[in-house]
Amino acid sequence: MSIPTRRLLGRAALSATAAARTGGRPGAATAAAAGTADGCEDPAEDTDAETTAAPAGGLRFPLGFGWGAATSAYQIEGAAKEDGRGESVWDTFSRTPGRTRNGDTGDVAADHYHRYAEDLDLMRDLGLRSYRFSISWPRILPDGAGAPNQRGLDFYRRLVDGLHERGIAPMATLFHWDLPQALQDAGGWESRDVAHRFADYAEIVFRALGDRVPTWLTINEPKTVVQNGYLWGHHAPGRQDPAAAYLVAHHLQLAHGLAVGALRATGAGRIGPALNLHPCYPADDSAEAARAARLYDGYENRLYLDSVLKGSYPQDVLADLGADSRMVRGIRDGDLATISAPVDLLAVQYYTPIYVTADGGTTRRWPTSEADWQQIYPDGMYDILTRVTRDYGPIPLTVTENGLPTPDTLAADGTVDDTGRISFLRDHLAAAHRAVTAGVPLESFHVWSLLDNFEWAEGYDQRWGLVYVDYPTQRRVLKRSAHWYRTVIADNGL
Numbered sequence: 001m002s003i004p005t006r007r008l009l010g011r012a013a014l015s016a017t018a019a020a021r022t023g024g025r026p027g028a029a030t031a032a033a034a035g036t037a038d039g040c041e042d043p044a045e046d047t048d049a050e051t052t053a054a055p056a057g058g059l060r061f062p063l064g065f066g067w068g069a070a071t072s073a074y075q076i077e078g079a080a081k082e083d084g085r086g087e088s089v090w091d092t093f094s095r096t097p098g099r100t101r102n103g104d105t106g107d108v109a110a111d112h113y114h115r116y117a118e119d120l121d122l123m124r125d126l127g128l129r130s131y132r133f134s135i136s137w138p139r140i141l142p143d144g145a146g147a148p149n150q151r152g153l154d155f156y157r158r159l160v161d162g163l164h165e166r167g168i169a170p171m172a173t174l175f176h177w178d179l180p181q182a183l184q185d186a187g188g189w190e191s192r193d194v195a196h197r198f199a200d201y202a203e204i205v206f207r208a209l210g211d212r213v214p215t216w217l218t219i220n221e222p223k224t225v226v227q228n229g230y231l232w233g234h235h236a237p238g239r240q241d242p243a244a245a246y247l248v249a250h251h252l253q254l255a256h257g258l259a260v261g262a263l264r265a266t267g268a269g270r271i272g273p274a275l276n277l278h279p280c281y282p283a284d285d286s287a288e289a290a291r292a293a294r295l296y297d298g299y300e301n302r303l304y305l306d307s308v309l310k311g312s313y314p315q316d317v318l319a320d321l322g323a324d325s326r327m328v329r330g331i332r333d334g335d336l337a338t339i340s341a342p343v344d345l346l347a348v349q350y351y352t353p354i355y356v357t358a359d360g361g362t363t364r365r366w367p368t369s370e371a372d373w374q375q376i377y378p379d380g381m382y383d384i385l386t387r388v389t390r391d392y393g394p395i396p397l398t399v400t401e402n403g404l405p406t407p408d409t410l411a412a413d414g415t416v417d418d419t420g421r422i423s424f425l426r427d428h429l430a431a432a433h434r435a436v437t438a439g440v441p442l443e444s445f446h447v448w449s450l451l452d453n454f455e456w457a458e459g460y461d462q463r464w465g466l467v468y469v470d471y472p473t474q475r476r477v478l479k480r481s482a483h484w485y486r487t488v489i490a491d492n493g494l
């Protein structure tokens with residue numbers, strides 16, 4: 001079985017030598033071999049790189065474009081033991097010695113649970129039109145099942161009311177990795193039953209907040225749970241079990257479909273999945289690299305896209321896993337019909353391309369950020385958005401995450417100069433604009449992230465926010481990028 005990589009490239013792969021060895025774009029021969037019909041992206045097709053690299057202004061987005069920012073519950077809320085919240089797998093994982101950088105946990109995080117009103121005012125001051133946040137499952141169902149915790153629901157009610165008061169559209173993710181520990185103890189995502197528990201939880205939340213939340217996202221980045229949580233063990237629950245990993249993938253997809261069904265039954269709002277998609281390019285011109293990139297794309301993208309939007313898992317991935325795999329044996333009649341229940345939109349999260357070598361490994365071509373799994377390649381945004389529209393039809397798209405960590409410091413004059421974030425966002429927004437011009441129905445864009453926050457295994461070292469958080473005081477400071485983004489929003493473009 002070939003094992004894909006996501007944010008797992010070793011630091012050694014970062015070396016300048018490695019980058020130099022693989023510099024330059026794949027040639028036309030590679031493009032012909034890889035094609036686009038087989039699902040691998042073709043960077044050589046993209047002839048308009050200059051527009052993306054140096055937008056000269058004048059890029060107006062469609063009227064009513066949803067300028068936004070994103071966060072997730074465990075990364076910002078803190079208040080880990082308050083108001084009846086139960087434990088999640090991330091509490092367990094982060095409190096286990098050696099699992100996170102500096103032993104950091106989300107116990108306090110950006111203290112958003114207590115400071116949400118101040119954070120809502122910041123969002124208003126930026127002019128945000130959309131705010132993507134997640135609901136903490138263990139705040140709603142501390143033991144994973146049973147009666148909901150009203151104080152948990154009340155917090156999100158206050159939050160969505162506060163958004164409406166400020167003219168900001170709420171976009172709520174149901175699951176951003178904080179599985180109740182009680183459900184992990186009952187087997188976690190390896191257990192099919194957990195998918196049904198997710199649907200129960202979703203229904204509770206839809207009934208409580210459905211009148212106030214127009215857009216729902218089901219599972220955030222199932223692939224990251226599969227890869228980081230179960231293949232490599234860098235994330236909760238910290239397993240390294242390839243056979244379990246893809247059974248987990250199926251159950252996450254099933255959970256998504258069951259939640260879509262629950263929303264239809266309660267009749268409120270729009271719903272879709274939130275997928276991190278990585279364009280997979282062959283690293284050289286060989287037929288082997290083209291073949292390897294195609295399979296890599298299956299594991300990275302088509303496993304999740306095809307099951308939701310075509311009602312089938314990609315045959316090449318199923319064949320690679322094998323008929324005896326736990327995943328294939330775990331697929332029951334009717335599951336794919338459930339998983340492919342029609343969705344209203346698709347949320348795309350784009351951070352990095354992947355270059356696949358002939359032996360199925362990966363290599364680098366572009367500069368990285370402080371996150372060593374990231375390569376900065378704005379054209380990948382264009383490629384992935386246009387590819388989704390080309391291969392899956394004109395389903396409405398939202399970008400729900402895009403960003404990078406920068407080495408931000410609070411200067412003595414109270415400013416935070418993150419010019420690297422401005423150029424990153426400007427180039428990626430220009431690429432998104434180019435996709436819109438090419439006919440992609442993109443309706444909104446959310447920067448990851450609104451605030452500096454708990455970056456999972458990286459703890460608080462990486463700062464991804466538009467807003468700087470001074471953790472000792474919890475003071476918020478708008479970075480230079482936040483001021484820039486406010487202007488972008490006001491101008492509806494770049």
Ligand code: GCO
Pocket residue numbers: 072075220221224276349401448455456464
């Ligand atoms: C993800 C998550 C976010 C991360 C962000 C930066 O994509 O991993 O949705 O929670 O913090 O992507 O890594």
